[in-house]
Amino acid sequence: MNSKISAFQFYSIMLLTRLLTTLTYTPKYTEEITVSDMILQTLFRFVFGIIIFIPVFMLNKKYGVDNQKGNGAFGKIKAVIFTAVFFYFSVSTLSRLELFAGTVIFPETDVKFLLLLVILFCAYGAYLGLESIGRSAVLFVTPVLLSLIVIGLALVKRIDWLNLSPLFYNGVLPVAKTALNAVGRTVEYAVIAVSLPFITGNAKKGFFIWMGVQTFITAVIFFFVGTVLGEFNKMQLFPVYTIASMAQFSFFRGLGAIITGAWILCAFLKISLLIFLQAKLISEAFGVKKITVIAVSGVLLAAVCLFISGNVDRFNIVDTSFVKFILILVSVPILAIAELIKERVAKCAKQQ
Amino acid sequence: MRKAAIILIAFLCTVALLNRNAFKDDISNRTVVQGIGIDINDDETYTVTLETINTENYSNSDGSAKPVMNLRIVDGKTVSSAIKSAFSFDGKTPVLSQNRVIIIGKDLAEKGIIEALDFFIRDAENYPTVQVAAVEEKAADFFKNASDESSVVSRNIEKILLTSDEDIAVTSITLCELANRAESKGQAFYMPIVSTFKEKDKPEVKSNGTAVFRNGKYVCNLDDEETIALNFLCNNARKGAIDFYTDNGPAAISVIKSSTARSVDYSSDTPNFNVKIKIEADIAEASGGGGYNLSEGEVSTLNRNAEEKIENSVKSLCQKLYSVEKADAPGLSRLIYIYYPEKFRAAEKNLSEIMTESHYAVEVEMCIRRIGQDYSS
The missing domain is CATH 3.30.300.210 (Nutrient germinant receptor protein C, domain 3)
Structure with missing residues (x-):
């Protein structure tokens, strides 16, 4: 549980988990913007992502990464907030997976059993620890990226440049709003903020590389979605799956299965990591055994996801972008700023 | 590394379960749809024609071969209800993912096709790459005239339309392209017209020009x-x-x-x-x-x-x-x-x-x- 992980392993996990969010995006997040703005907003995300992370870097620079470990009342509050955020995003990720499986893969079958199976495997993954999740991520990152490249190459002939649109056709504000929504759906910022103490190597440099790589991949995915599907992308529940199912080369047709594989793989890693972090934070702050936290988190996750399962209204409540944005805002910059203030006050009190 | 391998095995188990066919019936209990024709009637109901593969009993009791393909013609208030009712009498599960082509009847083309295509855009089983074509008669009549019980009309149509890359006299449009153009700013769209003819008393299909649509309604032939x-x-x-x-x-x-x-x-x-x-x-x-x-x-x-x-x-x-x-x-x-x-x-x-x-x-x-x-x- 106290094991460390290399920056490469850690950001491999982050890349795959963020990729999951992109692969599973639905058009409601981008409905206010046109095709070209959809690609352009990834740059806005990059800038916003760095801005909200500045307080975390300031905190680490001033007081070191070990400061992040939960001590005292503030540490307990921090642990509870992060745990709540990670639990919420676990529910959201699993519900999205259930929506995908129930809509696209077997629409006429109850997928509750699958849901329970995934939770069981993820809980076991969390029990194995961060190192195992990191090694798995390193193992998976190459095939996932290769499969995306294959799908991209197979889609080249379907690109229609006339599907592009003038930049900022609906103004800059909708583009900025869409990018902010995307930042809100990036739980990785919270994960990085809380995981810095376990990362060996240059975590800061890794962060910027990760931001650049994931922005580039997201822009490329949106480019294909926009130029291949045009306005049709707004009529699809999962546009990335749709373009993958349209990809074909030689006698291979409908490469949607590849995306399904990448999706499940990333979901495994993401949920395992989120459960692991909940266990880590709660066990450190309150001295509870990690296995107990994993079990409780798994059971709660199953209960909430089964409640949401098969009900699109409940899913929409869990999937609200505004709630996610507030959670990320509170857990990343606001908590870091609060800690900076707390440390400063404590330092002043000591000097007096 | 052992732990990573465990996670990999867990992942593979789940992916195996995510196979589209994992929980589906045996092939003989399913009806594979190869082509769908849509007509609209005077009372605004739809007539849907389904060209399906005969998945069981390839020969009659006397040894003679049974038709490879079946035609099912059904009415419904919506396209989806008509398709569902086509399979209600034999209890078979329709497999729409193998559908090759959607044929639009003349009356429907004139009244507007967008509403009729909603099911195909919304339902995840339909591929967005399915070809769409128009006929200058009722789609049901087209399928009846083109069927000879030994060949798959819809596959032949798909083959002809896919030659549009090789033949400048043929146009083609997929469901995705059609929906995109219908929704795009200022755009109308077009689709190929297919027709039947007799070759040595055997019905054949061919591409026969192009139909142009504005606001979802047919306006002219090319x-x-x-x-x-x-x-x-x-x-x-x-x-x-x-x-x-x-x-x-x-x-x-x-x-x-x-x-x-x-x-x-x-x-x-x-x-x-x-x-x-x-x-x-x-x-x-x-x-x-x-x-x-x-x-x-x-x-x-x-x-x-x-x-x-x-x-x-x-x-x-x-x-x-x-x-x-x-x-x-x-x-x-x-x-x-x-x-x-x-x-x-x-x-x-x-x-x-x-x-x-x-x-x-x-x-x-x-x-x-x-x-x-x-x-x-």
Whole structure:
């Protein structure tokens, strides 16, 4: 549980988990913007992502990464907030997976059993620890990226440049709003903020590389979605799956299965990591055994996801972008700023 | 590494369960749909024709072969309810993911097709790459006339439509492209027309021009020559033969390669569309026949005649589509949207008038690669 992980392993996990969010995006997040703005907003995300992370870097620079470990009342509050955020995003990720499986893969079958199976495997993954999740991520990152490249190459002939649109056709504000929504759906910022103490190597440099790589991949995915599907992308529940199912080369047709594989793989890693972090934070702050936290988190996750399962209204409540944005805002910059203030006050009190 | 392997195995187990067919019935309990025809009736209900594969009992009790394909014709208030009712009597599960083509009946084309296609866009089992085509009769009658119980009509249609990459006289459109064009700003759309004919008493299908739609409703037909011009205008022309007349009689070129660059500029408030078509072609048949050697001057004349023929066809198509039918099926208004967004915003409400008043300049540059023999001296 106290094991460390290399920056490469850690950001491999982050890349795959963020990729999951992109692969599973639905058009409601981008409905206010046109095709070209959809690609352009990834740059806005990059800038916003760095801005909200500045307080975390300031905190680490001033007081070191070990400061992040939960001590005292503030540490307990921090642990509870992060745990709540990670639990919420676990529910959201699993519900999205259930929506995908129930809509696209077997629409006429109850997928509750699958849901329970995934939770069981993820809980076991969390029990194995961060190192195992990191090694798995390193193992998976190459095939996932290769499969995306294959799908991209197979889609080249379907690109229609006339599907592009003038930049900022609906103004800059909708583009900025869409990018902010995307930042809100990036739980990785919270994960990085809380995981810095376990990362060996240059975590800061890794962060910027990760931001650049994931922005580039997201822009490329949106480019294909926009130029291949045009306005049709707004009529699809999962546009990335749709373009993958349209990809074909030689006698291979409908490469949607590849995306399904990448999706499940990333979901495994993401949920395992989120459960692991909940266990880590709660066990450190309150001295509870990690296995107990994993079990409780798994059971709660199953209960909430089964409640949401098969009900699109409940899913929409869990999937609200505004709630996610507030959670990320509170857990990343606001908590870091609060800690900076707390440390400063404590330092002043000591000097007096 | 052992722990990573455990996670990998867990992942593979779940992916295996995520196989689309993991929880489905045996093939004999399912009906594989290969083609769907849609008609609308006077009372606004739909008639849906399903061409399905016979998945059981390939022979009758007397040993004679059973038909490979079945036709199911059913009515419903919506397309989806009609499809469901088609399978209610035998309890089989329909498999729509193998559907190759959606055939639009004439009445439905005239009344508007967008509502009828909603099911195909919404339902995840339908692939967005399924081909869409129109017929000049009821879709049910088309399937009845085209079926001979031993071949799959829908697959034949799909094969013909997929040759649009190789044959400039054939157009094609997928469900995804159709929905995109119907939703895009200022765009109409087109789809191929298919028809049946008898070959040695055996029914066959062929592509037979193009149908143009505006606001989801059929507006006009394009014949083979206009279809070729449409393919040139839309940069979809790749290969195929073009006949034309010279002073000495008919001749033909074989297009090897073609590309079309489309641009727009403004003089005052009127858009000027510039269409530049570059073609590489062989002379397939020279006027006069007899295989005589062509002189350099004759080749040049053939080249010029072919260029004029294509140029005039494309210009006349623009005139027909933009001035007469007011249907922007080639999607030229999209160029204004991309390159002059402010002008497009101002013109959005009366786009068809703007497109009617626009100027269309067509330039064809053809390079003859081979004449089949050497120049005559």
